[in-house]
Amino acid sequence: MNAFPLRSLQAKLALRLASLYVAATAIAVGILIYQAYQTADTLNDRELSLRAADLARYVAVDSAGAARLELPPALAASYQVAGNTDIFAVRRSPDAVLAASPPEFGKLAAKWPAGSDDPSYFHLNDFGSDGHEYYGLTVVENSAAGPLSISVARAADADVLVHSLLREFVLDLGWLIPLLVTITLVVGVLAIQSAFKPIAEVSKMAAAITPGAMSIRLPEKNLPSEITPLVAAVNRALDRLEQGFELQRQFTANAAHQLRTPLAIITAALDSIDANGEIAKIKADVARMNRLVDQLLRVARLDAVAFDVSDRLDLNDVAADIVGNMAPWVLARKKRVAFHGDDKLVIIKGNRYAIGDAIRNLVENAITHTASGSEVTVSTYANGSISVADRGPGIPPEQRDHMFERFWREKGTNSPGAGLGLAIVAEIMKAHHGSISVDDNPGGGMVFTLHFGRDEPSEIKRPRGGGGAK
Secondary structure, rough: OOOOOOOOOHHHHHHHHHHHHHHHHHHHHHHEEEEEEEHHHHHHHHHHHHHHOOOOOOOOEOOOOEEEOOOOOOHHHOOOOOOOOEEEEEEEOOOOEEEEEEEHHHHOOOOOOOEEEEEEEEEEEEEEEEEEEEEEEEEEEEEOOOOEEEEEEEEEEHHHHHHHHHHHHHHHHHHHHHHHHHHHHHHHHHHHHHHHHHHHHHHHHOOOOOOOOOOOOOOOOOOOOOOOOHHHHHHHHHHHHHHHHHHHHHHHHHHHHHHHHHHHHHHHHHHHHOHHHHHHHHHHHHHHHHHHHHHHHHHHHHOOOOOOOOEEHHHHHHHHHHHHHHHHHHOOOEEEEEEOOOOOEEEEEEEEEHHHHHHHHHHHHHHHOOOOOOEEEEEEEEOEEEEEEEOOOOOOOOHHOOOOOOOOOOOOOOOOOOOOOOHHHHHHHHOOOOEEEEOOOOOOEEEEEEEEOOOOOOOOOOOOOOOEEE
């Protein structure tokens, strides 16, 4: 049985069920014990009444009209056993005792008023030579001699067996009832957990819904009727959110697409104009806008398309292609980029174009923040990771928690970027179920490392990559 927090609905239901069941069980056990003792007392009274009726039946009248008690030998012997367990007195009138056993009881009963059709009960304490305690009744019974007032009693210790059985019954209840209550409560808790299992599964599904998985909807079947309206309302809210996200993606993609054509025209027009200080500044601004538009399109594609990450590819080849393609761009900015590939094939599973975008963004970011003449190094490793190291100013540790957020820009800098490059890298690594680590580069700068899982070890060797654009 799994534990659950005390403030949860399951815990509250279990505690209330336990309280109710324990209270109901305690009341039921109390009533049961009370009824058991009441039944024992009733049976004892019934037996005394039957004894009185038997005594009346054995009263006979002779020819002279004299009444006498003629008990069968066995019954007479039961009244004469040692200890005077059972005693009786038969009277024709309050002071006329017809028979008594023992005689002392007859003398005592002669002082009492006559009985009636309804039994009257009495209690004798410390009676007789042995000082017994007796419980009895007096009742009027019809006989051959007419109505007789008969008093019968039994010693209190004569019911030892009955009370012993009752005590044993109570002791058995003492351990059996807690065991039964415990088992019932465990079954009840398990039943509550089973009833809440569909809700727990729905909660897990709800926790998995992210902006990248907005198509997930919560199942409305096999749920308690009280929860179904809530789940239906959440699904309708998710429909509205998905529509809103889709409109946002379409707007971003359409806006970026519409901007590409006029920016391309402006760029071509500027290239045809003789360069001067103002033109160079405008070209830089247009280049920045081109990069922003390109990044917005990449973001829109990442949000809208769940790309396939199951292809097997060599991380060395992907990195080498990106570095080779970017070399002219890097050299134009009077900087250098170098590639160091692992000796063996670094086989991973992923999307070649998405991983290339991630590497390109890291290299662009590194080149943007390094001084002229410095070098950016791209390296692959046998464990399925790739790093991009630069010699830039670095990022303070207190700002690194936010560096992968969209439109984040380092405080106190005039970076030309829009703050989307690292966010794109984070989205790509998330889609590949990989991770990113950020470390200080010995001697200054930063090292960004993308960690992919190796698909399978490979013993195929390759020429060690090196050098790059100088």
